[in-house]
Amino acid sequence: PAPFGPLPAGDAVKVVTFVPAEHAEDVRAALAQAGAGQIGAYRACSFESEGTGRWLAGDRSDPLVGEAGAAGSAAELRLEMLCPQSRTDAVIAALWRTHPYDEPAYDLFPVTSSSGMLGRLGIVAAMPLATFAESVFSRLGSTGGRVAGDGDRTVTRVAVAPGSGSDLIAPASAGGADVLVTADVSHHRAVEALDRGMAVVDAGHIPTERPGLSRFVDDLRAATPGTNVVDLTEYPSDPWRRS
Numbered sequence: 001p002a003p004f005g006p007l008p009a010g011d012a013v014k015v016v017t018f019v020p021a022e023h024a025e026d027v028r029a030a031l032a033q034a035g036a037g038q039i040g041a042y043r044a045c046s047f048e049s050e051g052t053g054r055w056l057a058g059d060r061s062d063p064l065v066g067e068a069g070a071a072g073s074a075a076e077l078r079l080e081m082l083c084p085q086s087r088t089d090a091v092i093a094a095l096w097r098t099h100p101y102d103e104p105a106y107d108l109f110p111v112t113s114s115s116g117m118l119g120r121l122g123i124v125a126a127m128p129l130a131t132f133a134e135s136v137f138s139r140l141g142s143t144g145g146r147v148a149g150d151g152d153r154t155v156t157r158v159a160v161a162p163g164s165g166s167d168l169i170a171p172a173s174a175g176g177a178d179v180l181v182t183a184d185v186s187h188h189r190a191v192e193a194l195d196r197g198m199a200v201v202d203a204g205h206i207p208t209e210r211p212g213l214s215r216f217v218d219d220l221r222a223a224t225p226g227t228n229v230v231d232l233t234e235y236p237s238d239p240w241r242r243s
Contacts, residue, residue: 001122004175005161005168011085017095017106018053018076020064027098028079034094035087048077053105062102082111119161119168121175126156129179133201136181140207148190149199155179162208173198183208206233 015036019027031037032044039045053076057063066072083091088108095106124132130151137145158179159172165182166189172180173196180198183205193200210233217231 001120001160002175003119004121004159005119005165005171012111013083013085013088014080014109014111015083015088015091015095015106016078016080016109017099017104018051018078019099019101019104020074021050021077023098023100024048024077024079027095028081030094030098031079031081031083031091034090036081036083036091038084039082045081047080051076051078064100064102119159119165119172121157121159121172121177123156124158126154129153129155129199129201132158132179136201136203140203140210142203142207145204145207146185146202147199148185148194148202149179153178153199155199160208162212163205165208169193169196169198169200181208209233 015031017027028037028044028046032046037043037045052073054071054073055063056071057066057068059069061068063072065074081091092106092108095104127135128151129147129149132155133145133147133151136142155178157175157177158181159168159175159177161168161172161180161182163182164184165180166185168182169180169189169192173193177198179201180193181201181203183202185193185200185202190200190202213233214231217229217233221227221229
């Protein structure tokens with residue numbers, strides 16, 4: 001299956017500073033220690049490019065290169081690292097502690113980043129939408145599942161997004177999906193999918209999440225022998241009560 005649909009990583013900023021090459025590693029390590037540079041399973045991620053910094057040092061300055069009261073320049077690296085919004089203060093404090101300049105230049109740019117792809121897109125044997133939906137409901141143990149689309153249309157390319165995945169209707173459609181299997185789809189989202197020529201199978205929030213969570217529990221038990229890991233997916237958790 002191919003991944004699709006970005007998974008938001010939350011509010012973040014890009015920290016950009018300019019530092020002599022011989023000091024770049026110290027600054028990079030300090031920013032990483034303070035919380036910058038985390039991208040998915042990777043840590044201490046950064047990007048750097050070469051350039052020249054120029055300045056006119058004031059009479060009260062203490063330049064690392066050149067003299068106070070005179071123009072100066074130095075070969076520098078532009079160092080860039082992503083930083084969670086919540087760690088911005090700590091990262092900037094680390095920058096000030098480790099940067100060799102008495103007045104380090106830095107910028108903060110708000111960014112919208114992604115920590116991965118939430119959905120999966122794959123191929124199934126061609127079948128009518130109605131038949132496919134019933135198979136999904138049966139396999140997931142869904143009750144009260146819903147289908148938007150012509151039951152007689154043939155589906156082969158299937159997009160899957162566990163839980164509330166209606167935000168992924170556009171990328172699923174762009175990926176060529178005939179149908180999106182997800183949950184918590186509103187009226188307007190279902191109409192949007194149909195307008196894009198894509199059907200929707202709403203199999204329920206818990207049923208679409210249970211397979212992945214159950215596998216995670218199995219992996220966690222295997223990785224932590226002797227630990228009592230409770231599989232909460234075995235207990236009813238539907239907040240809706242039917243009269």
